[in-house]
Amino acid sequence: MGVHGLTSFVEGNRQFFTDMRLRDCRLVVDGCSLYFRLYFNSGLDQARGGDYDMFAVLVRQFFAALSECGVQPFVVLDGGMDQTDKKFKTQQERILNKIREAHSLSRGSHGCVLPLLAREVFRQVLSELGVPLVQCISEADFEIASLAKHWGCPVLTSDSDFYIFDLKGGYLPFSFFEWNNVNGKAKERYIPARHFTVNRFCSHFNHMNKQLLPLFAVVTGNDYTPAKITEIFFSRVELERVPSGRKTGRSSSPRIEGFLLWLSQFTSPVDAMEEVLGVLGGQQKGNLRTQLSAGMQDYQLPHNSSLAQYFSSPQPALPDAQGLPAALVSQPEWLLRMVASGKLSSFVLDVLVLQKVLLVAQVENSNLPSSHTSSLSIRKTIYSLLLEKARQGSPMPQAVTQRGRGRGRGDRNRQGKGGQQCDTPCVDEYDRHELNLKKNTVEADRPNSVPPLNLSAIDKASAQVKLQVLLGTLGVMGHVLEPLPPHLSLPVCVTYFWMNNCKPKPSHPLLQAILLGMVYGELSWRSGHPNDPLFGSKASVYVCQQLSQLRVNPGQRRGLDLGVAHLLSQWQSCMWVAMFLNQLLCFPLPEPQCAWVFSGTLLHGLEAAIRGGHQCESLLAGDSVAWQLYSILLEALTGPAVSAAVDKGRGGGQRQAHQRGRGNGGRGRGNEGRGRGNEGRGRGNEGRGRSNGGGRRGNRSRGMTYSESDLYNRFAQLNFDDYQQWLS
Numbered sequence: 001m002g003v004h005g006l007t008s009f010v011e012g013n014r015q016f017f018t019d020m021r022l023r024d025c026r027l028v029v030d031g032c033s034l035y036f037r038l039y040f041n042s043g044l045d046q047a048r049g050g051d052y053d054m055f056a057v058l059v060r061q062f063f064a065a066l067s068e069c070g071v072q073p074f075v076v077l078d079g080g081m082d083q084t085d086k087k088f089k090t091q092q093e094r095i096l097n098k099i100r101e102a103h104s105l106s107r108g109s110h111g112c113v114l115p116l117l118a119r120e121v122f123r124q125v126l127s128e129l130g131v132p133l134v135q136c137i138s139e140a141d142f143e144i145a146s147l148a149k150h151w152g153c154p155v156l157t158s159d160s161d162f163y164i165f166d167l168k169g170g171y172l173p174f175s176f177f178e179w180n181n182v183n184g185k186a187k188e189r190y191i192p193a194r195h196f197t198v199n200r201f202c203s204h205f206n207h208m209n210k211q212l213l214p215l216f217a218v219v220t221g222n223d224y225t226p227a228k229i230t231e232i233f234f235s236r237v238e239l240e241r242v243p244s245g246r247k248t249g250r251s252s253s254p255r256i257e258g259f260l261l262w263l264s265q266f267t268s269p270v271d272a273m274e275e276v277l278g279v280l281g282g283q284q285k286g287n288l289r290t291q292l293s294a295g296m297q298d299y300q301l302p303h304n305s306s307l308a309q310y311f312s313s314p315q316p317a318l319p320d321a322q323g324l325p326a327a328l329v330s331q332p333e334w335l336l337r338m339v340a341s342g343k344l345s346s347f348v349l350d351v352l353v354l355q356k357v358l359l360v361a362q363v364e365n366s367n368l369p370s371s372h373t374s375s376l377s378i379r380k381t382i383y384s385l386l387l388e389k390a391r392q393g394s395p396m397p398q399a400v401t402q403r404g405r406g407r408g409r410g411d412r413n414r415q416g417k418g419g420q421q422c423d424t425p426c427v428d429e430y431d432r433h434e435l436n437l438k439k440n441t442v443e444a445d446r447p448n449s450v451p452p453l454n455l456s457a458i459d460k461a462s463a464q465v466k467l468q469v470l471l472g473t474l475g476v477m478g479h480v481l482e483p484l485p486p487h488l489s490l491p492v493c494v495t496y497f498w499m500n501n502c503k504p505k506p507s508h509p510l511l512q513a514i515l516l517g518m519v520y521g522e523l524s525w526r527s528g529h530p531n532d533p534l535f536g537s538k539a540s541v542y543v544c545q546q547l548s549q550l551r552v553n554p555g556q557r558r559g560l561d562l563g564v565a566h567l568l569s570q571w572q573s574c575m576w577v578a579m580f581l582n583q584l585l586c587f588p589l590p591e592p593q594c595a596w597v598f599s600g601t602l603l604h605g606l607e608a609a610i611r612g613g614h615q616c617e618s619l620l621a622g623d624s625v626a627w628q629l630y631s632i633l634l635e636a637l638t639g640p641a642v643s644a645a646v647d648k649g650r651g652g653g654q655r656q657a658h659q660r661g662r663g664n665g666g667r668g669r670g671n672e673g674r675g676r677g678n679e680g681r682g683r684g685n686e687g688r689g690r691s692n693g694g695g696r697r698g699n700r701s702r703g704m705t706y707s708e709s710d711l712y713n714r715f716a717q718l719n720f721d722d723y724q725q726w727l728s
Helices: 006-011 031-041 052-068 088-106 118-129 141-151 198-203 210-220 227-236 254-263 269-280 285-297 306-312 333-340 347-354 371-386 455-460 463-474 486-501 508-527 538-548 562-584 600-611 624-638 640-647 652-662 671-679 681-691 706-712 720-727
Strands: 017-022 025-030 071-077 133-135 155-157 171-173 191-196 356-358 426-433 436-443
Touching: 006 254, 025 031, 025 141, 031 052, 031 071, 031 118, 031 155, 052 071, 052 118, 071 141, 071 306, 088 356, 088 426, 088 436, 118 133, 133 306, 133 333, 141 155, 141 306, 191 198, 198 210, 210 227, 210 254, 210 269, 210 285, 227 269, 227 285, 269 285, 333 347, 333 455, 347 356, 347 371, 347 562, 371 426, 371 436, 371 455, 371 463, 371 486, 371 562, 463 486, 463 562, 486 508, 486 562, 486 624, 508 538, 508 562, 508 600, 508 624, 538 600, 538 624, 562 600
Parallel strands: 025 071, 025 155, 071 133, 155 171, 356 426
Antiparallel strands: 017 191, 171 191, 426 436
């Protein structure tokens, strides 16, 4: 929620805190606050799409510091938007602000925009490290505070609401959390921090009753309090005149301090409430009392937290059914478990509960349509899978049907073309239009090439069917996957989809840069992974160093290539929602590690280098594994089979290609066929090399030996059934 102006007031007054040496304890971590702070405090790139590889290193370092001090983190993430809509206006204003900050960054000015895939990188690193994580159904503040109260441990966040919650373990603001300055002897390592408690805070205001703080928060103004109430109150109330800087505060707020001193004269919240209502006056006194009381209730914590039980369960548990939005009550258990474990994006919650989504702003050319336009058809398939019940005539949740026609949640009440009633469920998308936020109503509709799939049965559907839904949405034929390492299959499919849906069309140097970026990530991961045959490979390390030297330094004066930035923002949008679709389908393809797939400064630098005359072969010289991987990726995207499918045009030609893929023996059967295709992998690679006449795309035409090929393809020899084992 956030209390306006409270953070700067409290953090500007040193006496409200005590010094703390954090060690050997539990710590409840506000995950969203953490990844925002880590990214923005690090000086990592924002204008060119983000440097996820460097961000992943930073996240690992943070949790390594906690581990070194014996601190057990429990991370809680925000979920979807509030079902009551009481914060939606505030969220719209924030998105609009980010649109304008992104525009500022695109012009070389200042701004603060989190790259699109940063949350996914954060979640993936935590999964890799085994850090306990839960994703809430909606905003996490209340759940974080409840868990910390239940355990009696501190909270790490950057949210001013935690200056209001009464927590025995206290609040550690991220601003004063020196995680990169671990101190102490070997067995007594600690992280220096500043510790806040409500008791100490209230003692500075005539030992005021701490139960008055929730009233202070709602009247001062938070994300749920109408600004008009705050303005009226402070225009009428007579507060003690407090000079700025009182109590040695370097950023003290006279209004906040004066109001706290004013409240301290009351012994109970009831008396204070009556006086506040008296100041506000008017004929709506009853409504104001209800409104303020409801806001105060948001700070009343229960004795026990359902998250404590969640974290104690060895298997992913179901979210607490109490207070679950009506639209989620009837959803399948597998979906709710995946949401709670963070394996399924909160994006699906907004679709299911509200039938509206806020699309995240990116740095792009504001004179062109939003980069999210390129991924529209993927989102349509997601909406179709989630809202299929509405299409079949099942009753929609009350929260949905009450909105009625024209406001975005009504489904069967919508009018189609020609004024006829439309029974297709719709989703309201809020996206950038020039420098404004615009609502676009999108029908939940899947391509003809995508087979129907019931949401409640997705987890039990065959891998073949789920893969058909994914590939049909992306417009990719099954055999394109055969030579690819499983963990790069989705990025390659997304790149193919992007090539056919982005506007303007990408140049060949940009496509080459994207593929070189994937090669860089693959080599970086493998050469640094102790269990990989390429671990410590000098050739791979050398190639990575050569590629990394071409990065655009965020501090250098080279201007942003806005055309490249816009196209890469479209690529990220496609990857973003394709990952959500893959998650919703229970991972027919392994989820790619975003940190090793995309690095904005690297891709911008590689594109400029290739356009300036560098050859990909020379950039990868010295490492045959690197060249073979690049050749495989390029062949998958530009080879004869793909070109033939593109020549047939989108629509009917692609649908025929999918049908041919499904009915073509080994290929079409997806799971089983893939296994046989991989067993014949060596013959397939040789055959491709001969058919290309030993040309630049042949897998073995650049000195790659058969044994090296086997070494590289240790994952690619898995069939689609093995994908699931590989994931687990």
